[in-house]
Amino acid sequence: MKQEERQINNFATRFNKYLEYQKKHKPSKASSGQFEQELKSVKENKTQDNPSPSTEKKEFVFSEQVESKDISLSSAKRLAKYASLIQDAAKRHSVPVELICGVILQESHAKSNAVSPVGAKGLMQLMPATAHRFGVKNILDPAQNIEGGTKYLSWLLKRFKGDVKLAVAGYNAGEGAVEKYGNKIPPYRETQQYVPKVLGYTQAMVEIISQDIASKDEASQLPTHARRV
Incomplete structure (x- = not known):
């Protein structure tokens, strides 16, 4: 097995260990600025070490403080069932695992059969037109729903040059609405x-995945997209 595959496979193991940990301990919240500080550090280091952006993978941009949002144990258990599907989609489309989880938690609380009053369906609440656009034939199939929703997130992140909050806003309101208001x-x-709720869940997932529940060696092997947005 390749090193990258071994690293990716840590996600499901770590998340399920978190569920066991959560039953015995009350999770402590990290500071609301943790997300912002980590991103700033990564961006500054990359700028200093690699000044040319053309040869480096683009970092996701988020410049505001994010306070983690509590995830219920029932939602966490449901989400854990789809860990392998999420990590596979994250790898294929270069979207952070935590961001996919954040969208799923806000959109459906990880309920695969969720249907909204306006017709959005599944874990990532895809509208029929969006599902068709990204090749989803069975919206309520978890694998197809996660694949379609992740492809859409990837497309939005590219369109808005890695700005996570604009990508999330576009996921909710449509990219046209974001552009109409001057990329705001x-x-x-x-x-x-919607945007702070998704990012709050995303921050919670950052903390969950990076928690030192397992060994420090395991934590250090987590892939980049499973450690930050």
């Missing part, structure tokens, strides 16, 4: 509330 979060109440 649209002034829709739903979208204004």
Whole structure:
């Protein structure tokens, strides 16, 4: 097995260990600025060490503080069932595992049969038109839903040059709405509330995956996209 594959496979193991840990301990919240500081550090180091952006993978951009959002044990258990599907989609489309989880938790609380009043369906609440656009034939199939939703997130991240908050806003309101308002979060109440909720769950997943529940060696082997957004 290749080293990268071994590293990717840590996600499911670590997440399930977290579930066992959560039953015995009350999780402590990291500071609300942890997400921001980690991103700034990564970006600054990359700029100093590799000034040419053309040969390096683009870092995801997020410049505001994010406070982690509590994940219920029931949602965490449901989410854990799809760990392998999430990690595979993350690897294929270069989208952070935590961000995919954040969208799933906010959209459906990890319920694969969820259907919204406006017709969005499945774990990542795909609308029929979006599902068709990204090759999803059975929206309620978890594998297809995660694949389609992750492909859409990947597309949005590229369109908005790695800006996570704009990609998340686009996922909710559509990329056209973000562009209409000058590449800013649209002034829709739903979208204004949606973005911090998704990023809060994303930050919670950053903390979960990086928690020192297993050995420090395992934590150090986590792939880049499973350690930060």
